[in-house]
Amino acid sequence: MGGRTMAGRMMDRAAGCGREPAAILRPRQFDLRATLNSGQVFHWSEVEPGRFTGTIGSRRVEILLRDDGGLEVDASQQEAVSRYLSLDHPMDEIIGSFPPGDEALRQAVAFCPGLRIIRQPAWECLATFITSSLKQVSHIRQISLLLRREFGRPLGAGQWAYPVPEALAAAGEEALRRCGLGYRAPLLWSTACLIAREKFSLGFLDDPEVPQGEAVARLCALPGVGPKIAHCVLLFAGGRHGCFPVDVWVERVMRELYASQTAGLSRRGLEEFVAGHFGPWAGYAQQFLFHHARLTFRRAVERPTGSGPVRTRRRGASPLNQ
């Protein structure tokens, strides 16, 4: 190792680029592992305990999670990593903004207070969530990695950038289908074409001049994009932290935990309730609730100790009821 490192340093000097000195980031109340595994992004790997590899936009990134909680990154990437991981988010203020009497949310926050909503590149986020419908995380991940490998720019060390819209447009629907997209292939392809041909621009995602409702409507005009995905993209890539994606998990949790307030509400009515109830950081509330529900429920299912009733119907399962 030592010899290799020394040789590497010498080569780096000779080349005038290469490995920079490491920088240590020391975020407070931040859980890297949970954040990268919370279903916001699907392309990071923990290749060995504490060593995370992935990409941020078109750069390959490695993050070392130290035992003391510090994050070790190349000094040249310090700023990009801090921004991507939203290390600047005011967590005390965010959590303090939640409704004080909301016991379910308090529990969800306590379950994983270090969860962070990261800042994703717009197209990568949109495209990934178009492929996510009616799928499990492992499958989304597989598709995402396949698309990168097939159509993305190679970044070395087994990493590829997410393919630009032009690349997916040029690839064609059939090639996308071969990456396992199924019926989503024409949807992703059409959207890629619209953006590649500049019939549609994503510039409005974080434009404060464009109100949230209009931003949602504009996104929903894209093939394969409905309200859930629109909210995901605005939350994860547009920095609109009032957005609250309602999917089957969240809907189930909401109808159980806020039963009296959501009784008889349609999906649409549910969206209006959450907007009023959770406030300006509603998106964070959603992430805390969703993350808690997902992991707690998974744990309940992964206990297949014979004898008892083998099947637990989803309908009756109450992920948060201890």
Place this chain on the structure above:
DNA sequence: TCACAGGGGTAGT
């Protein structure tokens, strides 16, 4: 080994 549900939604009826 092999069926067979069912999955973080959307679009069309």
Place this chain on the structure above:
DNA sequence: ACTACCCCTGTG
């Protein structure tokens, strides 16, 4: 509101 949609994974 209700249903089909392609493909993969987990389960028995």
